[in-house]
Amino acid sequence: MLMDIRLPEMVGLTAARKIRELxxxxxxxxxxxxMTANAFDDDRRKSEEAGMNGHLAKPIEPELLYSTLAGAVSPREKPDAEM
Structure with a gap:
């Protein structure tokens, strides 16, 4: 899901935290x-701390969008149970 940080009813960071707590x-x-105009390192850190999988600053670069989406939806490796 693409989440705008500046939502009208709830800040996107709060929305992401609430989703993670469901x-x-x-x-x-x-x-x-x-997906936001907030592009500073601190903004990226806050997105990560809120449980987001990625942070794209506007204006969006198509190739970065595609690679970020691919990374977010690709199957994650599961830890080996024998290790």
Whole structure:
């Protein structure tokens, strides 16, 4: 999901945290990518701390969008149970 940081009713960072806290099996896994004009390192850090999987600053570069989306939806490796 692409999440704007400056939502009218709730800040996107708060929305992402609330999604991650939901009592659903997929709440921790659904990809959430910030799409925002906030482009500083501190903004990126806040997105990560809120549980977002990526941070894209506007104006969006198509290739960066595609690679970020691909990274967010690609199957994650599961740890080897024998290790």
């Amino acid at each position: 009592p659903r099996a997929d709440a921790k896994e659904v990809p959430i990518i910030a």
